[in-house]
Amino acid sequence: MGIADYASASWEAMKELKHPYYLVNILLSLSYPICKLIPPVCTFVFEGECQFEGRETEILFFMLLIVMARARKTGSMTMVAYLTNSFMYCKVANAALWFFAYKPYGLFFIVLFLLQGLVLPQPTYKGPQKITYFRDGKTFKDEITRDKKMTWLIEFYTAWNPSCVNFAPLFAELSNKYALENFKFGKIDLGRYPEIGTEFGISDSAFSKQLPTLILFQEGKSSLYRPFVDSAGKLIKFHFNKDNIINVFDLNNVHTECKKVTEDKAKNKKVGGNTNSHIKED
Numbered sequence: 001m002g003i004a005d006y007a008s009a010s011w012e013a014m015k016e017l018k019h020p021y022y023l024v025n026i027l028l029s030l031s032y033p034i035c036k037l038i039p040p041v042c043t044f045v046f047e048g049e050c051q052f053e054g055r056e057t058e059i060l061f062f063m064l065l066i067v068m069a070r071a072r073k074t075g076s077m078t079m080v081a082y083l084t085n086s087f088m089y090c091k092v093a094n095a096a097l098w099f100f101a102y103k104p105y106g107l108f109f110i111v112l113f114l115l116q117g118l119v120l121p122q123p124t125y126k127g128p129q130k131i132t133y134f135r136d137g138k139t140f141k142d143e144i145t146r147d148k149k150m151t152w153l154i155e156f157y158t159a160w161n162p163s164c165v166n167f168a169p170l171f172a173e174l175s176n177k178y179a180l181e182n183f184k185f186g187k188i189d190l191g192r193y194p195e196i197g198t199e200f201g202i203s204d205s206a207f208s209k210q211l212p213t214l215i216l217f218q219e220g221k222s223s224l225y226r227p228f229v230d231s232a233g234k235l236i237k238f239h240f241n242k243d244n245i246i247n248v249f250d251l252n253n254v255h256t257e258c259k260k261v262t263e264d265k266a267k268n269k270k271v272g273g274n275t276n277s278h279i280k281e282d
C-alpha cells in the first residue's frame with residue numbers, strides 16, 4: 001500500500017469513527033480510567049481517591065493482555081475493526097472496575113452497556129457492492145446449482161456477529177473488483193437460515209469461530225472452504241484480510257478464467273450472427 005492509499009484509508013477510518021456507535025463505545029471502554037485520571041471528575045466521583053489500587057491495576061493489565069491476544073489471533077485488520085473487537089472486553093473490564101469501586105456505579109454502567117447494545121448497534125456497510133443476498137435456503141441452493149458454468153464466492157454470516165460486520169466492507173470491495181457475469185459474489189444469513197449452516201457444517205452459535213465462512217462454488221459444488229475443519233475435526237483458523245483471500249481463493253486467476261469464458265462466448269455469438277447474416281444474403 002502506497003502512502004497515498006494509506007492516507008486515504010486512514011481518513012476514511014477517521015470519518016467512520018465519527019459515528020455515534022464508535023464514540024459511545026470508546027467512552028464506555030475508557031470510562032473508568034478517564035474518571036480516575038481527570039482530577040475534577042475523580043474528586044466528584046471517587047471523593048478524591050484518584051490512585052489506581054492493586055486490584056484495579058490487575059484488571060486493566062488483564063484487559064490489555066486480552067485485547068492484544070485477541071488482535072493477534074484475528075490477524076491483520078483495520079483500525080476500526082481493531083477497536084470493534086476490543087470494545088466488548090474493555091466494557092466488561094470497566095463494568096468490573098465500576099462494580100468493585102461502588103456497586104450502584106457498576107449497576108448503572110451495566111444498564112448503559114445494555115442500552116447501547118439495544119439502541120445503538122454497530123453500523124452496517126452501505127457502500128457500493130456487487131453482491132447477491134439470498135433470501136431463503138431453497139433459492140440459494142437452486143441458484144448455486146442452476147448453471148454449472150457459474151462460479152460463486154459465498155459468505156456465510158450472521159448480522160449480529162462483529163467479525164461479519166467488520167468483514168462486510170472488504171467483501172464488498174472484492175465483489176466490486178472481481179465480480180463478472182459468470183463469477184458472482186453472494187451472502188446468506190445463517191441467523192435466518194440455520195439449516196444452511198447445518199448442511200455445510202457451519203456453526204452459527206454465539207461462540208462460533210466459523211463466522212464468517214467463505215466457500216467457493218465451482219460447477220455447482222463447493223470446492224474451497226475458509227475457515228475449515230480438518231480430518232481430525234480441528235478448526236483451522238483463517239485471517240480474513242484482503243491478501244489472504246485473494247491468494248487462497250486464487251481470485252486473480254478465477255477472474256481471468258471466467259472473463260475469458262465470457263469473452264469467448266461473446267466472440268462466438270458475434271461470429272455466429274455474422275454467418276447467419278451471410279446465409280440470408282445468399
